[in-house]
Amino acid sequence: MSLRGKTVLVTGAAGFIGSRLVSALSGTCRLVACARTAGQSGGENADVRWVHLDVTDEEMFGSVMLDSKPDVVVHLAALPDATRSAAAVAEQARVTLGGTVNLVVAAARSTRPLVVHLGSSEEYGDGPVPFREEQPPVAISAYSAAKIAATQFLTAAFRSMDLPVIIVRPTVVYGPGQKTMLIGQLFQNYLQGRVPALTAGEQTRDFVYVDDVVQAIVRCCHRPDLSGKIFNICSGTEQKVADLARQVARLCDYAGDLGLGRRPYRQPELMRHLASSERARLELGWQPAVTLEDGLRRTAAWWRSS
Numbered sequence: 432m433s434l435r436g437k438t439v440l441v442t443g444a445a446g447f448i449g450s451r452l453v454s455a456l457s458g459t460c461r462l463v464a465c466a467r468t469a470g471q472s473g474g475e476n477a478d479v480r481w482v483h484l485d486v487t488d489e490e491m492f493g494s495v496m497l498d499s500k501p502d503v504v505v506h507l508a509a510l511p512d513a514t515r516s517a518a519a520v521a522e523q524a525r526v527t528l529g530g531t532v533n534l535v536v537a538a539a540r541s542t543r544p545l546v547v548h549l550g551s552s553e554e555y556g557d558g559p560v561p562f563r564e565e566q567p568p569v570a571i572s573a574y575s576a577a578k579i580a581a582t583q584f585l586t587a588a589f590r591s592m593d594l595p596v597i598i599v600r601p602t603v604v605y606g607p608g609q610k611t612m613l614i615g616q617l618f619q620n621y622l623q624g625r626v627p628a629l630t631a632g633e634q635t636r637d638f639v640y641v642d643d644v645v646q647a648i649v650r651c652c653h654r655p656d657l658s659g660k661i662f663n664i665c666s667g668t669e670q671k672v673a674d675l676a677r678q679v680a681r682l683c684d685y686a687g688d689l690g691l692g693r694r695p696y697r698q699p700e701l702m703r704h705l706a707s708s709e710r711a712r713l714e715l716g717w718q719p720a721v722t723l724e725d726g727l728r729r730t731a732a733w734w735r736s737s
Contacts, residue, residue, distance in 0.1 A: 432545075432653050434460035439652060440499050440544070441465060442486055442534070443507030447609045448549070451645045452505065453479060456652075463499045467508070484508075486530030489537075496537040501544045503652050506534055511611075512574055513553060515697055519573040527577035528584075535588045543594055545658065547651045548585055550600040551578045552637070552663065552706050557699055562706040564600070564661040571699055582661070595658035597651045599644075602665040602706050606641030606726060607733030614638070614727075617676060618734045620690070621683035627690040632673025634696070636704045637665045640721035640729075647717045657714060665706035666719050678724075682731040 437460045443449045444464035453464050457478045465484035484495050486508045496504075510526040512519055531548070538544055555562040556569025570576035588594040605614040613636075620627040647664045651657065676689045711717045721729075 432655055434503070434652060437461065437502040438463060438499060439503045439505065440496070440501035441505045441507065442484060442530070443467075443509065443549075444481075446507060447606075448604060448641060448644060448648075449507045450608065451606075451641055452507070452648055455642075455645050455649055460503075463495075463501065465495065465508070486533055487525055489533045492530075492533040493537040493540060496541040500542050502542065503545045503547065504534065504538060505648060505652065506531065506546060506548045509549070509578070510574070513572050514574075515572050515699075523573040523577035527574065528580045531581035532584055535584055535594065538594055539588065539592050543592075545595040545597070545652070545655045546585065546588075547648055548581070548596060548598045549648070550582055550598045550661070551575065552600050552602040552665065552704070554579050554582065554600060555706075557701055560703045560705040561667070562600075562663060564663060564710055571701070586659075589659050595655050597654070597657055597659075598661045599647055599651060599664050600661060600706070601644045601647075602637035602639050602663070602704065604641050604644050605638055605730065607730050609641070609730075613672070614675070614679065614730065617679040618683065618730065621680050621685035622734055624685065624687065626688045626693070628693040629676060629690045630672065630694055630696050630700070631692045632671060632676060634700060634702045634704070635669035635671055636675070637668065637706050638670055638675070638723055638726070639664060639666050639719060640723075640726040643719045643721055646720075647711065647715065650715050650717055654715065660710075660714065662711040662715055662717075663706040663708055664711060664717070665708050666723065667706065667708050668723070669703065669705045670723060678727055679731075682727060683734075 445466035553575040
């Protein structure tokens with residue numbers, strides 16, 4: 432499916448991934464970029480119509496959908512908080528799950544667009560690696576539970592209401608513009624000569640560059656024939672957190688204490704995190720293009736320029 436002349440609606444459009452996706456889609460379609468904060472936008476762009484949308488407001492979501500009549504919805508809006516706390520439960524249910532439920536209701540009542548939903552590799556929890564799309568989910572946090580439930584609601588909508596749905600599950604996304612999460616915090620601390628509080632760093636993570644994730648999402652927008660599918664979006668390689676810290680420190684010309692071992696592991700802590708991108712390669716025609724070394728260099732350049 433070509434996006435030329437089509438309307439694509441993006442939730443969470445002002446976020447880390449959303450802003451890069453808006454730039455990638457600009458000029459290829461009629462683009463409706465939705466952000467939660469009224470004044471939020473990704474800058475001036477005549478090809479993009481920015482709309483205020485709080486995905487937890489069912490009536491507002493329905494109104495935006497009916498007004499824009501999208502052919503494709505890319506659902507990125509969520510609460511990116513993987514803390515293991517009781518306080519996170521209600522907010523994850525309200526935002527991450529509730530926003531997705533509101534999307535399903537609004538989509539079913541409007542143009543029944545293709546929905547490309549951003550899931551998470553945390554849906555696999557501490558399951559066996561490499562993670563494969565067919566393995567059962569394991570909830571280990573309120574965030575992962577909300578993402579699993581969102582996947583189930585979207586899958587049910589696909590099966591019972593013929594709502595076309597594709598789910599992408601990225602691993603740990605990083606890149607320029609990200610000021611939170613592990614890599615963003617490492618750059619921020621080391622460039623300022625501060626010592627972060629890290630675990631011993633023996634756990635591994637599968638890091639994937641943000642532009643690779645965006646390209647996977649764009650490919651899904653063109654492929655309604657893949658409705659009902661789940662795709663891992665990952666590098667397919669493991670990296671120890673301790674080794675990552677050393678790489679970032681070198682890029683920051685930081686020779687001080689890395690901060691390893693200053694705090695305990697989370698409970699439960701995922702000691703191995705690795706996904707398989709075989710399905711994405713074979714069926715979506717996607718594979719990562721940016722190595723971790725190159726991606727960290729690009730990220731370092733952004734931090735220095737900013």
